[in-house]
Amino acid sequence: MIFAAAEVRKLARLARLSLSDEEVSSMQHHLGEVTKYVDSLQKINVDQVEPMTHAVPLDLPLRVDEARPGVGRLGLVSSAGYEDGLIKVPKIIE
Amino acid sequence: MRETKPETWSLPEAAARLRSGEISSRELTISCFKRIHEHDGNIGAFLCLTEASALLAADASDERRETKQTLGLLDGVPVAVKDMILTEGVPTTAGSKILEGYRPPYDGTVVAKLKSAGAVMMGKLNQDEFAMGSSTESSAYKLCKNPWDFYRTPGGSSGGSAAAVAAGFVFGTLGTDTGGSIRQPASFCGIAGIKPTYGRVSRQGVVAYASSLDQVGPFAKDVSGAAIMLQAIAGHDARDSTSVKQAVPDYLQALTGDVKGLKIGIPREYFIEGLDAEVRDSVQKSIAALQASGAEIIDVSLPHTEHAVATYYVIATAEAASNLSRYDGVRFGPRLGDQNGLLSMYEETRGQLFGPEVKRRIMLGTYVLSAGYYDAYYLRAQKVRRLFADDFKNAFQNVDVIVCPTTPTPAFGIGEKSDDPLQMYLNDIFTVSANLAGLPAMSLLTGFSKQGLPLGTQIIGRPFDESTLMNAAFAVEQTLNIERDLGW
Numbered sequence: 026m027i028f029a030a031a032e033v034r035k036l037a038r039l040a041r042l043s044l045s046d047e048e049v050s051s052m053q054h055h056l057g058e059v060t061k062y063v064d065s066l067q068k069i070n071v072d073q074v075e076p077m078t079h080a081v082p083l084d085l086p087l088r089v090d091e092a093r094p095g096v097g098r099l100g101l102v103s104s105a106g107y108e109d110g111l112i113k114v115p116k117i118i119e
Numbered sequence: 120m121r122e123t124k125p126e127t128w129s130l131p132e133a134a135a136r137l138r139s140g141e142i143s144s145r146e147l148t149i150s151c152f153k154r155i156h157e158h159d160g161n162i163g164a165f166l167c168l169t170e171a172s173a174l175l176a177a178d179a180s181d182e183r184r185e186t187k188q189t190l191g192l193l194d195g196v197p198v199a200v201k202d203m204i205l206t207e208g209v210p211t212t213a214g215s216k217i218l219e220g221y222r223p224p225y226d227g228t229v230v231a232k233l234k235s236a237g238a239v240m241m242g243k244l245n246q247d248e249f250a251m252g253s254s255t256e257s258s259a260y261k262l263c264k265n266p267w268d269f270y271r272t273p274g275g276s277s278g279g280s281a282a283a284v285a286a287g288f289v290f291g292t293l294g295t296d297t298g299g300s301i302r303q304p305a306s307f308c309g310i311a312g313i314k315p316t317y318g319r320v321s322r323q324g325v326v327a328y329a330s331s332l333d334q335v336g337p338f339a340k341d342v343s344g345a346a347i348m349l350q351a352i353a354g355h356d357a358r359d360s361t362s363v364k365q366a367v368p369d370y371l372q373a374l375t376g377d378v379k380g381l382k383i384g385i386p387r388e389y390f391i392e393g394l395d396a397e398v399r400d401s402v403q404k405s406i407a408a409l410q411a412s413g414a415e416i417i418d419v420s421l422p423h424t425e426h427a428v429a430t431y432y433v434i435a436t437a438e439a440a441s442n443l444s445r446y447d448g449v450r451f452g453p454r455l456g457d458q459n460g461l462l463s464m465y466e467e468t469r470g471q472l473f474g475p476e477v478k479r480r481i482m483l484g485t486y487v488l489s490a491g492y493y494d495a496y497y498l499r500a501q502k503v504r505r506l507f508a509d510d511f512k513n514a515f516q517n518v519d520v521i522v523c524p525t526t527p528t529p530a531f532g533i534g535e536k537s538d539d540p541l542q543m544y545l546n547d548i549f550t551v552s553a554n555l556a557g558l559p560a561m562s563l564l565t566g567f568s569k570q571g572l573p574l575g576t577q578i579i580g581r582p583f584d585e586s587t588l589m590n591a592a593f594a595v596e597q598t599l600n601i602e603r604d605l606g607w
Contacts, residue, residue: 033482040440040485041447041462042478043470055479056486058541063429066499069506076501077508079331079361080317080557081582086360096224106454114449115457115464 027057125150126287130344133290134192137184144177144184144195148239151197155241155288158607163263164273164283166202167210168242173197176239183237192347192371193291194237200293201280202243203250204335205324206230213326214248214258214276217472218452227324228359229293229335229352236351241289245279248474249443250300250328252276253546256537257476264533265307266605267572271530274304277338281308284338285573286605291339291348295325297332298431299525299550302562305338306525306575309564309603311345311592312338316583317557318363320349321356329438330361332431332554340603342563342593346370349585365583373586374593379413381591384518388424389549395528401566401574402524408598409522409591419514419521423506424552428544430507431551433487433500440484443477479540508556511579520591521579524549525562529572549577559585563592564601573603 033052037044044052106113125133125147136142152170159165180195189195200206203213205223207230212218226234234240247257255263255278263278265271266286273282277294281304284292294301296314305312313336320335327333337348353367385406390399410416448454448468456467473481487496514521526546536543553560559580566574576595580588 036482036485036489037470038466039489040481041444041465041469042473042481043456043466044478048475048478051475052479052482055540056482059432059483059544060486060496062541063433063496063500065426066429066433066503067495069423069426069499069503071499071502071506074502074505076498077505078501080508080555081361081363083361086357088357112449115461117461 026061028053126154128290129340130196130290130347131192131341133196134347137195144180144239145174147195148173148177148197148241151241151289158286159288161264161269162266162282162286163261164245164279164286164288165199165242166212166214166245166260166279169209169240173239173241176234180237180239190235190237193233193351196238196291197241197289198233198238198291198348199241199244199280199283199289200230201246201277201295203246203295203326204230204293205326206240206243209243211243211326212260213250214246214260215473215477216259217446217468220453221451223324225324228321228356230324232352238351244277244283244292247276247278248477249326249439250276250295250297251439251476251480253299253303253543254531254536255279256533257474259474262533265530267309268530271532271572272307274307274530276300278304280338281305281310281312284308284310284340291337291344293335293337293348293352295328295333295335296554297328297435298554299547301336301338302525302550302560302577303547305562307530307573309573310338310340311342311561311563312336313345313349313561313585313589314553314559315349315353315585316559318361319365319559319583319585320352321359321362323356323359327442329435330442331438332435342589342596343371343374345561346374346589363583368586370586370589373590375590376412376594376597378409378591378594381409381414381520381587382518383409383414383416383591384419384514384521385416386419386421386424386514386521386523388421389523393527394524397566397568398524398526398528398574402522402576404599405565405576405595406522408595412594412598417518419518421510421514421552423503423510426503427507427551427555428548430500430503430555431547432483432544433496434504436480436484437488437497438484440481440488443481476540504555507552511556511558515581519581520588522591523577523579525575525577526550529568529574553579558582559588561588561592563596564603565595565599566601
């Protein structure tokens with residue numbers, strides 16, 4: 026089974042990945058092969074089985090509501106490019 | 120005399136020589152860098168060296184020792200960490216071009232802990248890009264070779280971490296393990312590597328691959344070295360909500376070698392066709408060693424094992440697709456395509472700077488999460504994951520640890536599997552289950568093949584019972600007493 030090129034392109038758009046024609050073609054085969062392999066999971070009876078999302082039960086601890094020194098705005102985005110202390114990004118509303 | 124060469128020392132031996140004053144941390148650090156400069160051109164374990172800060176740290180350690188304020192066994196010992204782990208001001212790329220030039224503003228908790236234990240940080244270690252791979256061949260920067268055979272891979276994804284210890288460049292390293300990325304390279308390189316229980320070690324400041332599976336853990340030549348490293352990094356961290364509030368026992372003290380009455384489970388599903396005969400023999404020797412020391416051997420069943428890799432790839436890629444969405448050209452690393460607007464910036468930055476294996480996993484992850492397929496793949500895999508956890512829970516009602524192979528074969532050749540991603544994935548068959556169930560597991564050296572390649576045995580333990588599994592490993596190590604000689 027191979028994936029249709031259009032389907033690969035649609036997934037690439039969802040994943041925000043530009044792919045060359047060559048990559049699309051190799052992805053058609055790869056996705057086909059791997060989904061065929063993982064289809065073995067369809068044979069397992071999972072009726073009445075609760076999904077397991079984490080290995081340990083998680084609570085949602087809240088930290089104490091107090092100010093702590095951070096790393097600073099500019100420290101967090103090291104390579105983004107700045108102007109007047111602001112982060113530069115392309116226009117987001119055309 | 121051979122013993123005077125630091126590259127042959129284990130971590131505890133290096134610590135003992137520092138303590139006795141036989142060598143200073145500065146001398147030891149310089150000797151490690153000398154070996155790295157001489158040989159890492161052939162191996163490719165390091166992506167970056169931090170010589171200046173290492174020497175400062177070594178001097179500080181020597182000063183503490185002089186004034187009797189030594190911080191413990193790791194004080195002054197040269198170590199290094201996988202490039203997945205954030206290091207303040209030191210390049211952290213996760214093996215990817217998309218993070219080229221990124222210098223984090225803070226240390227990951229595990230790095231901060233190693234530093235506060237006095238360890239000397241020597242640099243950052245090579246890995247598969249974003250820890251996606253089993254051979255370190257998907258590193259965007261350079262190949263890493265197996266110190267025992269330069270035509271073979273060191274395994275992966277923490278290949279640099281395993282190779283650096285095996286080559287005698289440093290005494291302990293950290294890696295990350297999402298589906299076997301500590302245990303498999305430890306096995307391929309003939310050293311000890313532990314994936315702790317999920318939640319045992321903080322992941323704060325560690326680049327995320329698949330958050331419900333990722334765990335940080337140590338490498339060292341021998342079990343006690345790995346125990347010393349684990350002691351330094353284990354424990355609850357308020358800054359990682361998945362880290363668990365559980366007391367951390369004294370791991371070194373647990374290594375008595377006494378396994379009398381310990382119940383050892385042997386999972387029949389792990390001794391399958393395709394398991395290399397020499398690997399099988401070395402695991403059998405480990406089992407015999409435990410039995411000779413008074414342990415009881417019990418047959419157990421982990422019936423869902425054949426579905427481990429499929430379950431793992433659905434869950435891991437789904438989580439990866441989500442985690443890696445943060446690399447968008449806005450905040451970290453280089454930015455491409457922004458002259459043509461926002462969407463182009465995202466797609467060009469990601470499309471050009473992620474490598475082929477990362478793109479494959481993001482695409483699969485996006486597919487299994489997409490409308491119409493979520494229930495059939497992702498939700499189903501999460502349900503099957505519970506069946507794995509139940510398999511282990513049942514087995515651990517009757518046994519204390521499980522002993523099995525780490526990998527189906529010894530180290531494979533460079534290029535041998537890189538053209539066939541599915542074959543590469545299948546190499547993880549024996550390691551992914553412990554991640555799915557969140558259990559602690561380690562690999563240790565238990566033999567050499569006729570070709571001189573290291574062979575490993577895996578030991579899996581109950582949640583948060585790293586002590587018992589390390590003690591079983593220690594007993595095997597003491598009994599087998601395997602000599603290692605790289606010959607260089």
